[in-house]
Amino acid sequence: MNQVIQLLKSHRSIRKFTDETIPEAWIEDVIKAGQAASTSSFLQTYSVISITDSDRKAQLAELTSNPYVATCSHFLVFCANVERLALAGEMHQTPFQGNNLELFLMASLDTALMAQNVMVAAxxxxxxxxxxxxxxxxxxxxxxxxxxxxxxxxxxxxxxGYPDHEPELKPRLPLAAVYHKERYQLTPSEEQELLAQYDKVVQAYYTKRTGGKRTDTWTESVMGYVKKPSRTHLREYLEKQGFRFD
Structure with a gap:
């Protein structure tokens, strides 16, 4: 196994940080690494805002309901940005007609690809x-x-930030549940069997990690995301920002 693959497979979400501040040169370097990610049609539809001011981080911690936003060295906000394309259109007297669902998806995906490069580089x-x-x-x-x-x-x-804890690796779905050859190969019953097996793995992980305070399975935990709509205010907000989905 090479070092890149080993690094990728060792990813863990870090939520506790030391008080040490990341050098700004490092932040700029990982952002440049992010820019090297693939981008659809070379549009580069993203922007990143770095937050280090303690008051601003505290405000964002409250708005996001995540206290660790206030304790990290740098809080980065990754934005999908198609304004740049509209401005390019103005430079060439071309009406901007890109505020549609396809461009919205492209910009969101570009932003995610860029961010993952940043995470790996960090x-x-x-x-x-x-x-x-x-x-x-x-x-x-x-x-x-x-x-x-x-x-x-x-x-x-x-x-x-600089990690202040070492959480265990969280077990992922079995390869057979996500990797297919030539066509989608699983029947619903076969996939449910794989999920039942995975449930046991995740339940054991949570039980050990929390000392028995949490014992739910993976399928139980995801019910919170599928039993009711989430963030239903987003469409209205996005339309106010100029995005269209017709």
Whole structure:
């Protein structure tokens, strides 16, 4: 196994950080590594906002309901940005007609690819981090705080810092559940059997990690995400930011 694969397979979400501050040169370097990620049609539809001010981090910690946002060295907000394309259109007297579902998906995916490069680059330097989807909990307030213009929206945040704990690796789904050859190969009953096996692994993991305080399975834990709609305010917010989905 080479070092890159070993690093990728050793990823853990880090939520506790020391008080040490990451050098700004390192942050700039991992952002450059992020820019090296694949980008659809060379559009590069992303922007990153780095937050180090303690008061601003505290505000974002409250808005995201994540206290560790306030304790990390750098809190990065990854934004999908198609405003840049609209501005390019103005430079060439071309009307901007890209505020559609396809471009929204492209920008969101570009941002995720870029962010994952940043995370891996940071981990290669001995840093740790965790993604913060809670940036979308109160997305309008976050946008106002960060002064985001039209055609830009925050996709997620990322805490980065020096790790102050060493959590165990969280077990992933078995390879047979996610990897197929030539066609999708699992019947619903076969996939449920794999999930039942995985449930036992995850239950053992949670039981050990929490000393028996948490004993739910994977399928039980995901019910919170599928039994009711989540963040239903997003469409209205995105439309106010100029995105269209027709």
């Amino acid at each position: 981990e290669s330097l001995g840093l740790g981090g965790v993604y913060i989807g809670g940036i979308r909990n109160q997305i309008a307030q976050v946008s106002e705080l960060l002064q985001l213009p039209q055609f830009i929206y925050p996709v997620f945040g990322m805490c980065l």
